[in-house]
């Protein structure tokens with residue numbers, strides 16, 4: 284079980300800021316990960332099966348979701364979330380976020396819901412929270428008797444086809460208390476790769492997902508436009524609501540919508556901090572094992588033109604720091620930055636008096652110039668990093684290529700070409 288803290292002693296207050304590096308932040312958090320956790324399996328696939336790097340990604344992304352959520356809960360319910368009675372994490376998976384919410388909140392105020400019974404069971408047992416197994420179809424849920432003060436649903440509508448996308452939004456709003464707050468995330472059409480067809484009528488659903496459990500008819504990849512979300516919200520809302528869209532506020536990728544019942548307060552007044560995004564792309568160590576060169580990118584959506592400071596540590600000692608300068612191709616588009624380029628590229632060279640040991644612990648942080656807060660970018664031993672980065676890059680390129688082939692095959696030209704090729708084969712046989 285996770286270590287409990289006194290109510291009122293929230294993670295937010297103990298940390299004395301929005302973010303500090305990951306290792307300090309997850310002290311006391313439940314660390315066990317279920318083998319069926321698709322969020323962890325995705326991280327593991329991205330890290331070519333290397334578990335320590337996947338664990339780092341899993342907790343880093345959980346903390347990013349937590350930091351965004353805690354700013355919203357602070358705003359709506361006051362610091363320490365005093366006004367918060369019942370919180371529901373809908374589509375919680377195996378508790379990537381729930382386990383962090385358990386630090387400030389007692390388990391009896393925290394509910395998780397998921398269509399996967401194993402995910403709900405895991406959280407009931409390991410985290411001690413309340414659990415609800417939900418059906419695929421929102422129309423199969425009986426009316427809720429006890430409403431929730433806060434309903435969070437991250438990376439769920441990003442997967443649903445139109446009827447359940449609309450249906451679950453309706454059910455969440457019905458289940459929300461009078462002074463409640465609904466927070467959900469979606470993927471905007473701007474996150475589609477260049478050349479991919481844009482959503483028709485503001486909504487697109489592709490039969491592709493990371494889940495090994497759910498049918499592709501019920502759970503795929505969904506993109507929407509802000510106009511579409513606005514139309515749906517106005518259709519499904521019982522009475523007056525106010526809502527605001529925070530572009531790319533979750534993981535620098537998903538748009539976050541905050542919905543409040545009634546006219547006040549206005550979520551648009553909130554300045555949500557996103558924190559810097561960054562990546563370690565290459566790591567080279569010369570034959571003497573004394574000269575290390577690291578390169579990557581970092582940028583801060585809280586101030587696009589104020590690049591964060593990148594700091595590198597080995598075995599807890601600061602070995603270098605720098606400020607990004609110059610463009611890193613693709614980063615501006617990846618992060619949805621205005622304009623075509625950003626000062627995002629960084630490199631750090633380090634010369635050590637002694638050989639750098641294979642097991643030396645390498646850690647990277649980005650320090651926001653806007654807020655002064657520290658954010659973890661990468662962590663791992665030197666030799667694991669040396670081996671892993673080229674592998675990850677190769678598999679990323681292979682995956683991109685595979686996606687392009689799939690898109691081409693699904694296109695009208697691709698279908699026409701396939702037909703032409705099989706016709707040519709037939710004609711060749713007849714000759």
Ligand SMILES: C[S@@+](CC[C@H](N)C(=O)[O-])C[C@H]1O[C@@H](n2cnc3c(N)ncnc32)[C@H](O)[C@@H]1O
Pocket residue numbers: 322373374375376377378379380396397398399402417418419420436437438439442502
């Ligand atoms: C991409 S995962 C996100 C998990 C979690 N919110 C997180 O960010 O770690 C989406 C989750 O939504 C769940 N889900 C899909 N359809 C659902 C439904 N009808 N009711 C509840 N959960 C659902 C899936 O089982 C999965 O756990």
